Amino acid sequence: xxxxxxxxxxxxxxxxxxxxxxxxxxxxxxxxxxxxxxxxxxxxxxxxxxxxxxxxxxxxxxxxxxxxxxxxxxxxxxxxxxxxxxxxxxxxxxxxxxxxxxxxxxxxxxxxxxxxxxxxxxxxxxxxxxxxxxxxxxxxxxxxxxxxxxxxxxxxxxxxxxxxxxxxxxxxxxxxxxxxxxxxxxxxxxxxxxxxxxxxxxxxxxxx
Amino acid sequence: xxxxxxxxxxxxxxxxxxxxxxxxxxxxxxxxxxxxxxxxxxxxxxxxxxxxxxxxxxxxxxxxxxxxxxxxxxxxxxxxxxxxxxxxxxxxxxxxxxxxxxxxxxxxxxxxxxxxxxxxxxxxxxxxxxxxxxxxxxxxxxxxxxxxxxxxxxxxxxxxxxxxxxxxxxxxxxxxxxxxxxxxxxxxxxxxxxxxxxxxxxxxxxxxxxxxxxxxxxxxxxxxxxxxxxxxx
Numbered sequence: 001x002x003x004x005x006x007x008x009x010x011x012x013x014x015x016x017x018x019x020x021x022x023x024x025x026x027x028x029x030x031x032x033x034x035x036x037x038x039x040x041x042x043x044x045x046x047x048x049x050x051x052x053x054x055x056x057x058x059x060x061x062x063x064x065x066x067x068x069x070x071x072x073x074x075x076x077x078x079x080x081x082x083x084x085x086x087x088x089x090x091x092x093x094x095x096x097x098x099x100x101x102x103x104x105x106x107x108x109x110x111x112x113x114x115x116x117x118x119x120x121x122x123x124x125x126x127x128x129x130x131x132x133x134x135x136x137x138x139x140x141x142x143x144x145x146x147x148x149x150x151x152x153x154x155x156x157x158x159x160x161x162x163x164x165x166x167x168x169x170x171x172x173x174x175x176x177x178x179x180x181x182x183x184x185x186x187x188x189x190x191x192x193x194x195x196x197x198x199x200x201x202x203x204x205x206x207x208x
Numbered sequence: 209x210x211x212x213x214x215x216x217x218x219x220x221x222x223x224x225x226x227x228x229x230x231x232x233x234x235x236x237x238x239x240x241x242x243x244x245x246x247x248x249x250x251x252x253x254x255x256x257x258x259x260x261x262x263x264x265x266x267x268x269x270x271x272x273x274x275x276x277x278x279x280x281x282x283x284x285x286x287x288x289x290x291x292x293x294x295x296x297x298x299x300x301x302x303x304x305x306x307x308x309x310x311x312x313x314x315x316x317x318x319x320x321x322x323x324x325x326x327x328x329x330x331x332x333x334x335x336x337x338x339x340x341x342x343x344x345x346x347x348x349x350x351x352x353x354x355x356x357x358x359x360x361x362x363x364x365x366x367x368x369x370x371x372x373x374x375x376x377x378x379x380x381x382x383x384x385x386x387x388x389x390x391x392x393x394x395x396x397x398x399x400x401x402x403x404x405x406x407x408x409x410x411x412x413x414x415x416x417x418x419x420x421x422x423x424x425x426x427x428x429x430x431x432x433x434x435x436x437x438x439x440x441x
Contacts, residue, residue, distance in 0.1 A: 007299075009336040112336065113298045114305065118315070144298045148340035184293055190258050191294035194286035195307065195355065199278035 006058050006066065006109035014056050014106060019115035020122075022107045029103045033096050039088060042095040049102035056109040066105055074098040113144060138197065142188065153180045209234045210255055210362065210392070214264035217250050225250045227414040228264055233392065235405035237385070239421060240394045241428050242410035243435070248394050251410055252364050255392070256284045268362065282310075285355035285389070287365040291347035292340070300342070300350055301326065301335040307357040322357070329353040329383065345376030352380065356387055364392045369400075398425050 009015075014022065029049070036042055050067070058066065074097040081090030108116075117137040124131055157177040158167070166172035192198055210233040217226040226247045242248040253259035254266050257277045266273045268280045288294045297303040304322040312318040326332055329349055334342070342350065348368060355363065365384060369377040381400060384391055393404065401407050407424035409417035409431070417427045 007336065007338075112302070114302045138296070141297050141302070145296060145339065148338070149292060152340070187288065187290065187293035188296070191286075191288060191296065194256055194258060194281065194284075194288075194294075195296075196278065196281040196310070196358070197296075197306070199281060 006056075006062060006105060007112060008057070008059070008109070009112070010057055010110075012056055012110065014052065014110040017110075019111050020119045022111055023116070023119055026103050026107045030100050033099045037092070039092050039095065042092060042099060046095045046098040046102065049099045049106065053102045053106040053109065056106055058109050067102075070101045070105065071098065073101065113141060117141065138192075146184075146188075149184060150177075150181055153177050153184065156180075209269065210390075211267045212254070212264070213267070215254055215261055215266050216263045217254055217259050218262040224413050225259065226254065229415055230264075231408070231415060231418055233390075233406065233408075235390075237391045237393070237404040237406070239401035239404035239407045239424075240392065240410060241396070241398065241401050241407065241424065243432060246410045247413040248410040249366050251408075251415070252366060252392055252394055255362075255364060256281050256286055258286070282358065283361045285358060285360035285363045287348075287352055287355060287363060287368045287384075289367040289370050291344065291351040294351050295339045295347060295354070298338060299335070300331060300337050300339060303339060303350060303354050304357050307354045311358065325353055325357050343376075345372050345379060348372060348376065348380050349383065352383060356389075360389060362390045362392065363387060364394075366394045367396065368393070370396065398428070401425055 029045075033042060033045055036045070053067075054063070074094040077097045078090035078092075078094030081087065081093060117140060120140070121134070121137050124136065154173065154177050157173045157180070160176065161167055161169065161172040164172070212229045212231050214228045214230055215226070216224070216228040218224055229251070240248045240252060250259045254261060255268060255273065257273045257280065261274060268283055271279050271283075273280045295303050297306050301319070301322050304325055305318050308318045308321055308325075312321050323332075323335065326335060329352065331346070331350060331353060334346070334350075339347065339350065348371075352368075363384065368384070369380050372380065377397070384393070385403075393400065395401055402421045402425055404421050407417075407419065407421035408415055409424050409428045411431055416431070417424050
């Protein structure tokens, strides 16, 4: 949800880079940062990743919310070692997580879903006999698309439960939400059928 | 042209959803009206195979939906009541591009065509906006843009304006009317029904009237008034 909300079609240096290069960069950062044991170096990498994210010019409030949320996640990752073990180890883990997460949001904030799916489609092209890559790409889009819908359904169910004085009863939120999510999924299935997406012939490389 | 020949639809438990129906829809704008649960949505869903036939046939331009489902669906665009459920891709332009995948193989060309299409529907500037952040009216407009991008010869609109305010009802209604396709519109808006060329009344799983819209609406109002009186007595 964070990635989808953050993406803006701007012309920052990171936006201008091809999607495959950004994804390759993200993969190499994620693989290399775990091998670095020096806290200062990882700290510099985390600061660089944060700068990279800011360079994508995210909307102020949403950008700040994302930074706070990711820093909280990173702190949670290091919390165990801070409390029960070696504080410097906890700092190292928190900074490592922060590096990977800030790099990831920098990539998602500067890359459209279509461009990312195209890269995944090309990566999976050699396996097209065994893995239906267009179906996988559609499934990935549906997951991204469904997250805000599920959030909306949960929010509406919570409001409805509160209106009936049932805010302390988790079943009053979970059951109607579950039913509505299933209904939503069935309607989406109908829409996929109606749009002929279930009838699509195997794609050519150009159509990716 | 859509032709129903003794077409029937039953639920898996055997409940009749639409009784055997024979009729032809060749008018450019057909309105389908009826009470909630009368079977009007199922009737139109039988056209593109969303509601499978138990017996009989439905043909679209001579193609049977039973044997040539994919061909029929490529000719028929379907607009649902809730637009949020039919928009599949995360951003506006990507949803239109998804529709264009079969027609335009080249990615750059596809993006350009999608932009032109969004411009036609007044959605310029919204290309990269997440779909969930659009208003209900804008989402329905995008849904219409996405289905019409495939250049269907028929558009079925199942209560497309029920969830919208008056302004968006007008926008979507006018946009639907301006498209060069046959329009099958399921509606509770009797004013909109009278603007159709042909009107069908569905009651208790069967078509009880088909003909001139003013007469169909009068028939429907009488049916509903009688039913309301019975419920109150």
